[in-house]
Amino acid sequence: MDSARSWFHKFQPRDKMRSTTRRKEPGEGGGGDSRDDFPRDDDEALSNTTKQKVAAAKQYIENHYKEQMKNLQERKERRNLLERKLADADVSEEDQNNLLKFLEQKETEYMRLQRHKMGVEDFELLTMIGKGAFGEVRVCREKTTGHVFAMKKLKKSEMLRRGQVEHVKAERNLLAEVDSNCIVKLYCSFQDEEFLYLIMEYLPGGDMMTLLMRKDTLTEYEAQFYVAETVLAIESIHRHNYIHRDIKPDNLLLDRHGHLRLSDFGLCKPLDCSTIQEGDFSVVNNPNGATQNEDRSAAPKRTQQEQLQHWQKNRRTLAYSTVGTPDYIAPEVLLKKGYGMECDWWSLGAIMYEMLVGYPPFYSDDPMSTCRKIVNWKTHLKFPEEAKLSPEAKDLISKLLCNVNQRLGTNGADEIKEHPFFNGVDWNNIYHMEAAFTPEVNDELDTQNFEKFEESEHHPQTSSKTGPWRKMLSSKDLNFVGYTYKNFEIVNDYQVPGMAELKKKDTKPKRPSVKSLFEGESETSESSETTTSDQPPGQGSFLNMLPPELEVTPKQHDAV
Numbered sequence: 001m002d003s004a005r006s007w008f009h010k011f012q013p014r015d016k017m018r019s020t021t022r023r024k025e026p027g028e029g030g031g032g033d034s035r036d037d038f039p040r041d042d043d044e045a046l047s048n049t050t051k052q053k054v055a056a057a058k059q060y061i062e063n064h065y066k067e068q069m070k071n072l073q074e075r076k077e078r079r080n081l082l083e084r085k086l087a088d089a090d091v092s093e094e095d096q097n098n099l100l101k102f103l104e105q106k107e108t109e110y111m112r113l114q115r116h117k118m119g120v121e122d123f124e125l126l127t128m129i130g131k132g133a134f135g136e137v138r139v140c141r142e143k144t145t146g147h148v149f150a151m152k153k154l155k156k157s158e159m160l161r162r163g164q165v166e167h168v169k170a171e172r173n174l175l176a177e178v179d180s181n182c183i184v185k186l187y188c189s190f191q192d193e194e195f196l197y198l199i200m201e202y203l204p205g206g207d208m209m210t211l212l213m214r215k216d217t218l219t220e221y222e223a224q225f226y227v228a229e230t231v232l233a234i235e236s237i238h239r240h241n242y243i244h245r246d247i248k249p250d251n252l253l254l255d256r257h258g259h260l261r262l263s264d265f266g267l268c269k270p271l272d273c274s275t276i277q278e279g280d281f282s283v284v285n286n287p288n289g290a291t292q293n294e295d296r297s298a299a300p301k302r303t304q305q306e307q308l309q310h311w312q313k314n315r316r317t318l319a320y321s322t323v324g325t326p327d328y329i330a331p332e333v334l335l336k337k338g339y340g341m342e343c344d345w346w347s348l349g350a351i352m353y354e355m356l357v358g359y360p361p362f363y364s365d366d367p368m369s370t371c372r373k374i375v376n377w378k379t380h381l382k383f384p385e386e387a388k389l390s391p392e393a394k395d396l397i398s399k400l401l402c403n404v405n406q407r408l409g410t411n412g413a414d415e416i417k418e419h420p421f422f423n424g425v426d427w428n429n430i431y432h433m434e435a436a437f438t439p440e441v442n443d444e445l446d447t448q449n450f451e452k453f454e455e456s457e458h459h460p461q462t463s464s465k466t467g468p469w470r471k472m473l474s475s476k477d478l479n480f481v482g483y484t485y486k487n488f489e490i491v492n493d494y495q496v497p498g499m500a501e502l503k504k505k506d507t508k509p510k511r512p513s514v515k516s517l518f519e520g521e522s523e524t525s526e527s528s529e530t531t532t533s534d535q536p537p538g539q540g541s542f543l544n545m546l547p548p549e550l551e552v553t554p555k556q557h558d559a560v
């Protein structure tokens with residue numbers, strides 16, 4: 001707290017500090033600085049950089065205290081929750097005390113971690129598994145604990161250059177706020193002079209883009225499973241009032257059991273349509289028909305197989321290009337007409353089409369033609385005969401790829417869930433069931449489900465220990481104040497002092513009763529898929545603090 005204050009003081013511009021000093025009353029002794037006697041217009045005296053620094057300092061301090069309050073509140077809630085559960089449980093007093101003690105130890109460790117300034121030096125950087133317009137994603141290992149994570153690294157200057165600062169903040173906020181099995185879990189975020197870092201759970205099953213490239217098309221059963229899990233993921237971000245805008249197969253990741261999680265929030269790269277001329281979209285005002293512009297986007301007639309091969313040849317290039325692919329973006333987003341959550345349901349329709357047909361519905365050789373086809377979707381949405389889609393699949397896709405006001409999902413995700421395409425889906429348990437496809441994963445560092453990336457020349461690791469406490473903030477940093485974050489669940493069970501003893505201890509758990517504590521009424525599946533020992537620490541919320549003997553299946557929040 002004191003250091004925060006002194007830091008703020010350091011950044012108070014001299015003139016500003018003077019203006020906050022109490023003015024002497026007439027006759028008050030002590031002589032003093034004659035300049036104090038002259039009213040000054042502080043705003044005039046302050047340069048823009050100084051104002052920016054003051055604003056950043058203010059935000060930093062506000063965040064700091066807000067964070068402290070939030071931490072205290074959450075700590076209280078965690079304690080209350082456990083006490084309530086234990087009170088209702090059939091657990092011996094000794095077990096109860098052990099669990100409460102364990103929670104306190106974990107809390108202490110979390111507080112210690114909060115003070116520790118995390119940096120890239122804390123991780124051993126391993127295989128690169130993703131490359132985006134702004135940086136890269138790598139598998140990494142935390143040096144002290146040996147735990148494996150995925151590290152996403154984003155170049156600050158690039159974010160600034162492309163006006164992505166707000167998006168990157170939104171991504172960090174969403175990941176920190178939304179606790180759901182359908183969303184990739186964020187453990188912490190930090191920054192150094194050059195980069196922003198997100199430390200996430202590593203999902204070794206690969207992404208949907210890679211799966212689709214390897215399998216060409218999915219069966220309707222497989223598509224039903226992935227589309228259903230995507231519905232739950234979209235629903236959970238919408239519940240938190242976020243819109244993704246850029247859902248595409250590259251952002252649908254698979255865990256080691258094949259369950260799907262949504263990632264990459266905020267770094268949306270809607271294609272810049274400013275280069276498309278006004279008339280290109282004239283069909284919007286002319287719902288009946290084709291315009292002369294459409295001739296330009298007309299691709300040579302290809303069979304489904306030819307189109308698929310063409311798409312696959314171009315897919316990766318499109319994915320790694322600086323603008324990305326517009327194939328899944330809703331027309332209202334492209335047209336910058338104002339859009340709402342419905343745009344994510346459009347993307348779902350485009351992804352579902354690709355799963356079943358092999359390429360996205362508006363694919364064209366060049367992205368601008370794709371944009372034109374999307375905004376003129378009425379004339380371009382076609383289902384190739386060869387793809388043999390069921391009437392239910394066609395109907396659902398048509399109800400997602402349509403005008404906003406007719407689009408399924410506009411009145412909430414339930415209207416999508418009720419569609420006959422999903423007949424037989426157990427929405428409450430889908431994340432606990434066997435996935436449609438189980439990826440091959442041999443060990444925690446296995447990256448076989450990802451593409452191989454060429455390593456560019458070695459860049460020395462930048463020091464992250466140059467945060468606001470040590471160094472004057474550059475204007476680059478000012479834009480990213482408040483980016484740093486640590487999730488309670490990053491605390492590793494095995495770091496907790498005394499945990500080993502606790503584990504060795506024969507607590508003679510009455511397992512079903514303890515399980516029922518956390519699972520509600522039903523005492524289901526002993527062999528939980530989601531609590532295997534090779535998971536990152538904390539997976540499945542604070543329940544992970546339980547010693548293995550008492551391990552329980554994490555409650556599925558959003559899908560229930």
Ligand SMILES: Nc1ncnc2c1ncn2[C@@H]1O[C@H](COP(=O)(O)OP(=O)(O)OP(=O)(O)O)[C@@H](O)[C@H]1O
Pocket residue numbers: 129130131132133134135136137150152184200201202203204206207250251253263264267268319324450
């Ligand atoms: N937590 C993770 N676990 C496993 N793989 C991941 C993870 N996060 C990202 N990836 C891999 O890295 C790729 C790129 O990640 P992401 O889309 O988040 O990066 P990006 O720089 O924002 O890319 P884009 O250009 O799509 O915006 C993903 O498609 C996926 O293959």
